Amino acid sequence: MNPSAPLDRAAELARESRFLTLCRVGFLGRGILYILIAWLALQTGRTEDLTGALEYLGHGSGRILLIVIAAGLAAYGLWRLADAAFGIENPGPDGKALRKRSAAGFIGLIYLYLSYKAVRIILAGHAGTMNAQEQADTVLDLPGGAVVLGIAAAVLAVAGLNQFRKAGKCTFLYNLDYRAQAPLAKWLGRIGYAARGVIFLTIAYLIGKAALDGTSNEAGGMEQALDFFSGPVLWAVALGLALFGAFSIIEALFRRIHEPPPPEEIKQKVERKLT
Incomplete structure (x- = not known):
């Protein structure tokens, strides 16, 4: 050796x-x-x-x-x-x-x-990057830009529904160490993912509306999605995002993270795919 x-x-x-x-x-x-x-x-x-x-x-x-x-x-x-x-x-x-x-x-x-x-x-x-309206405006200036925005809205809508699926089935617990699979982590994740689902669906609605109207004025990201709400609804969504943040901290401490392959194994896999 x-x-x-x-x-x-x-x-x-x-x-x-x-x-x-x-x-x-x-x-x-x-x-x-x-x-x-x-x-x-x-x-x-x-x-x-x-x-x-x-x-x-x-x-x-x-x-x-x-x-x-x-x-x-x-x-x-x-x-x-x-x-x-x-x-x-x-x-x-x-x-x-x-x-x-x-x-x-x-x-x-x-x-x-x-x-x-x-x-x-x-x-x-x-x-130094474009905001959501500027990005949407750039896309709309392209041939078929409205279609591209519509596809983006559909993808975000699916992602939003997936957040609700995670919240309902608690699949976010699967990768946590058993010590963290307590009711607190479960409810932090459920409420947090549900809040993210609300945000994703709202962004999808704003982008979809921009695609249908052909204008970027109403397109937006998380900031505009939060602006879409007011009063108790805004407070509830914001609190949900805070709980998602708290769940992310639990993940930082207790998530099982699998190691990537060693560099030599990565090299061999790349070589096999290229030959």
Whole structure:
């Protein structure tokens, strides 16, 4: 046996441990962002999306936290992409596993993009990206843009219904350590996912209406979805988002996270697919 093999394996395990720790930081960062969005809506009446929450943190001492969150979101995004490519969380060639892997890849890209926005905020003081209306306007200017927006609205509607499905069946508990599968975690997740379902369906409605009207004025993301509500309904949805944030923190502590394949195994799989 190569005398350096144990040391090499120890170094590899240390790298994997750091990566998985950063994934947990990603869950923690997601929780903090959702709690911040809810706090701003409940305490100040200010509505923000995830980008707005990142920008809110990008001032003063919050910048240090933002740096940690950016690293965590990047690791979380890469982990999701690893699941999409290699099935580390959803193995198997069946249709259900492939659908989950496709969703994992999409989620991974979203969180990598959020990490990129966080880095932009750290370096430049702002995310420097188009808001929801500007994005919708750009799409509408393209040939068939209204159709594209309609498809986006349909995808978001399906995603919203899936959030309600998770809330009803409590599938979010499957990947938690048994120590966290308590009534508190169950109800935090159920209410939190239901609140996310409301937000997703509202965004789908706003984008769908923009597609039908051919104008971007009413298109929006989470910020505009929260603006859609007022009074007790807004408070209920914001509280639900805060509870989702709290559940994300539980995930950061107790979620079972499968390690991505070693670099050599990844290389071999890529080579097999290319040959």
